[in-house]
Amino acid sequence: MKTGSSLLNAVSAAALAAGIVVTGAGVATLAGVTIAEAAVVNRVEVRGNSRVDASTVRGNLTIKPGASFTNNDIDESVKRLFSTGLFSDVQISVSGSTLVVTVAENQIINQVVFNGNKKLKDVALKGVVQSRQLGPYNDQIIQADVQAIRDAYAAIGRSDAVVNTRVVPVEGGRVNLAFEINEGDRTKISTINFVGNQAFGDGRLADVISTKRSNMLSFLTRKDVYDEDKLRADEELLRRFYYNRGYADFRVISSFAELDEASNEYVVTITVEEGERYVFGDVSIESTVPGIDSDSLRNMIETRSGAVYSAEKVEDTILAISDHVATQGYPFATITPRGDRDFTNRTISVTYLVDEGTRAYVERIEIRGNTRTRDYVIRREFDLSEGDAFNQVLVRRAKKRLEKLNFFSSVDITTQPGSQPDRVILVVDVKDQPTGEFGVGGGYSNNDGFTATVDITERNFLGRGQFIRASVGGGNDSREYTVSFTEPYFLGYRLAAGFDVFKKTDRSYTGFEEDTQGINLRIGAPITENLYLSTAFKYSETSYNDYVLNSATIPSAPELAAVSRTVANGGHQIGALSYTLSYNTLDDQKLPREGISARITQEYAGLGFDSEYLKTTAKASYFHMLSEQADMIGQVTVGAGNVVATGDDLRVFDHLFVGQETIRGFDTRGIGPRMYDPVAARYVGAAGGTTYFNGTVEVSAPMPALSRDLGLRFNVFADAATLYGNEISTADKGGQRLDGNDMEWRASVGFGITWASPFGPLRVYYAEPVAKQDFDEVKKFGFGASTRF
Known part of the structure; x- marks a missing residue:
């Protein structure tokens, strides 16, 4: 007979009053005690066990020889023994000075098998059931396993799956447990x-x-x-x-x-x-916190009168005000937005109320659901920890940061009461998702034939939040290898430190086999939620092998001069310091519909190495929804770059080069000044320039006549760019002529298709140059693909 705590609870009061100790099986035994006195036994005897050691039974008792006990101890002991799952029945009684514990052991599972499953493999089903080989056979656990299997099938669209169990006895008091599954049809x-x-x-x-x-x-x-x-x-x-x-x-x-x-x-x-559409009316701030002037907080307001109402902008304002007030010594301050609707004019006036708030502290941060990502990777995204002042605004910020990592398919943060009225427990529920990516890209150029790039990226390496990437690419006459690593929290601070090691062999743009190798060391940190600063040191060394001419390429005189100096000096070394300031307000990093992405980089080369220059590049992209109804997105991108010598004249390879990465329809180093060899009567190597400008206008929308759920988008674009200002000396020209050194604009128009495929994003485009020079290198087709793992 099975007995649980409910029976004990029901009779415990009566049993104590009668001076009787209640057994786990509901059997009453006269203990010879009254309410005023507690029972004491000298020894514990275990009966009925054959496989389970008696010490295991005694270890789950709260009753010890020589110590007094009550019915509460009996109740708790029975609960503990049943919770082990080892027993189908437990009885506790007192015989003289001996506590007798009589148990009936559950059968042992010899083997767990799954029959009829095809869509979910055995390894997946074993992960959802609790029944295990050599574990106890328990009816309640098995019923829970049946439901867990049904839930697993419902998650893949087979909610009508039927699960039955079959038990086959084997020798030694063991059983084989089989889950018989009818998977049903997929809904x-x-x-x-x-x-x-x-x-x-x-x-x-x-x-x-x-x-x-x-x-x-x-x-x-x-x-x-x-x-x-x-x-x-x-x-x-x-x-x-x-x-x-x-x-x-x-x-x-x-x-x-x-x-x-x-x-x-x-x-x-x-x-x-839907209701009516509102715009912001009057926006104001009221503060009840001593020492916090409302006027001093006005610069924190992200909501502007006359702008379309946005709950996200209200939240951004709350975050900004909360940060400022906390720095003034008020970590418990609460910012509450109060809205006042004007139904006639369709406006919402917002008043931000700043109050000192209720004092509460974080007792514990509990992480759940992460099967791969380490706990500390999640905890470090919080600006608060155990013992700190609880601040709901900082919790919302942490949630945004966790979502922005793109490590999780879902992030949910809730609160629970702590052990004291002023204590709060934060519960963080996450669900890991694939963070690896396998990428393939390529195209065709007149100069280098077919080109291809393969790279493997992992954004959450070993669940530590680290970024690692390896790539290899090239064409008929070029090879390039890169390995990158980034630690996003260097030395425990919000500093992203990393390195890039690269090696490149190129015979496509010079008449020689050019080998370049080097390393890039970098470190960066956020200034605000949208502004980021990074710095780097780069060292590279270039050498030329044996002056081996490519039959399809004639070197330019400046390149010959550069090679001669490089060989004479034993190689060409560049040491450069740089910084990059980036700004990002994109609403979605994968498919932005609104926002700005901008960056500016300055690189100073010198430091006792061969090249001496200051190079500045900048790029900004603006995204705007042209039609919500059609999901039509407009994009405008502008960029510019300039390099100036800070010592001797610029070397040919210190110049800027522009091609397909800036203006589609042209090859790598496809536009800009180029050398002409009068002897060979042909244009040879790209000479580069000191200044470039570029711009792009692009519109994308879902593919017409196809379901949007397929993830296919069609885009049309127009690119324009110019590169000019080459400073190669007359001596280096070696009788060759430099053409295209004026500010001549190139332009191209084209179309493309992007596919957010189940394997990862895929892009393909065709671009037709509509304004170009005769010596420009053309590349009209390009593609790229990647897959997640």
Whole structure:
């Protein structure tokens, strides 16, 4: 007979009153004690055990010989013994001065097998069940295992899977446990209907939610698996989408799914009420904190009167004010936005109330769900730790940082009461996702034929949050190898330190086999959430092997002169210090729709090495949604660069070179000044320039007539660039002529397709030069692909 704590609880009061000790099996034994006195035994005797050692039973008792005990101790001892899963029955009684513990052991599982499973392999199912080989046979655990297997199948769209169990006795009191599985058919999502939406079309809203319709690639992405919890999360995604676009009254009326049993497909219907679109009205700050003047906080406001209302901008303002107030010595301060709607003018006036807040401290930060990422990688994204003042704003910031790492498919942070009224426990629930990427890129050029690049990247190496990348690439006459490593928290500080080791062999642009190798050491740190500063030291050495001419290439005179000096000096060394200041407000790093990405870099070469120059480059991109309805995104990019000598004249290879990475339709080093050899009557090596400018206008939209869930986008673009100002000396020209040294603009137009495939992003484009010089090198086609792992 099985006995649990419920029975003990029910009779414990009566038993104590009667001077009786209750056994685990519900058997009463006269103990000869009263309420006023506690029982004492001299020894503990274990009966009924054959496989489980008696010391294991005694170790789970709270009753010890020579020590007094009560019914509470008996109750707790029974609970402990049952919780081991080793016993099907437990009885505790007192015989004289001996405590007798009688147990009935559970059978031992000899083997766990799965039958009928094809879509989920044995190794996956073993990971979700608790029953184990040589573990105890327990009915409750097995029923939980059946449900866990069903849940695992529901997660891959097979919610009608049937799971039964079969037990086969074997010798030695053991059993074989078999889970018999009928996987059933895979359920799909045939339609996602939106009802009540006027401002945004169904296609745009379908992009927002994580639940997707079934398509030909759904068996890889699994995004068409219906899950009620996922649908609730989609409701929140829709709210944030509308709240950030002015629809402060938006609400989800209902969301549900209906299963057509004949086709085994779900129809998902989401009914919404958009409400009116608002803009910000008056924006003000009120502070009740002594010493904090409201006027001093106005520069922190991200919300501007007349701008479209955005909940995200309100949150950004709260973060900025909270940071400033905390630096003034008020870590518990709370910033509460108070909105005042004007329904007639459709405005929302916002007042930010700054209050000292309630004193509370972080008792513990509990990390859950991370199967790969180390705990400390998650903890270091928090600006608070155990014992610090609790600040909800800092918690929200940590959540944003964790999401920005792109290590997790979901991040959820909740709070629980601590051990004291002023203590809070932070619970961080995450779910790891693949962070590795395998990339392939390439193209075709007239100069180097087919080119290809293969790289492997891991953004969360060994779960430590470290970045590592290895790549190899080249064409008929070039090879390039690179290994990169980055530690994002160097010496425990928010400093990203790393290195790049590179080696390049090139015979495509000079008449010689040019070998360059070197290392780049770098370190960087955030200045604000959007502004980042990095510094680096680069050393490289270039040598030329045996003056071996490529039959297709004639070296230019400046290159010959540079090679002669390099060989005479035993190689050409460059030592350079640089810094980069970058600014990023993109809403999505993979597919930005709004925001700015900008950077400026300055590099000083000298330090006693061969080259002496100051090189400055800058680039800025602006993204803007042209049509929410069509999900049409506009992009404008501008860039510029300049190099000046700080010592002797610039060497030929110290100049700037521009090509396909800046203006599509042209080859690497494809535009700019170029040397002409009158003897060979042909243009030879690119000479480079001291100044360049470039610009790009691009528009992208989902591929027409195809489901957006496929991830295919079509883009059209126009690129323009110019490179000029070469400073090669007359002596180095060696009788060759320098052409194209004026500010002549090149331009190209083209189209491309990007595919957010289940394997990773893939890009392909075709560009046609519409303004070029006769000596420019053309490369009209390019592609690139990568896959995650």
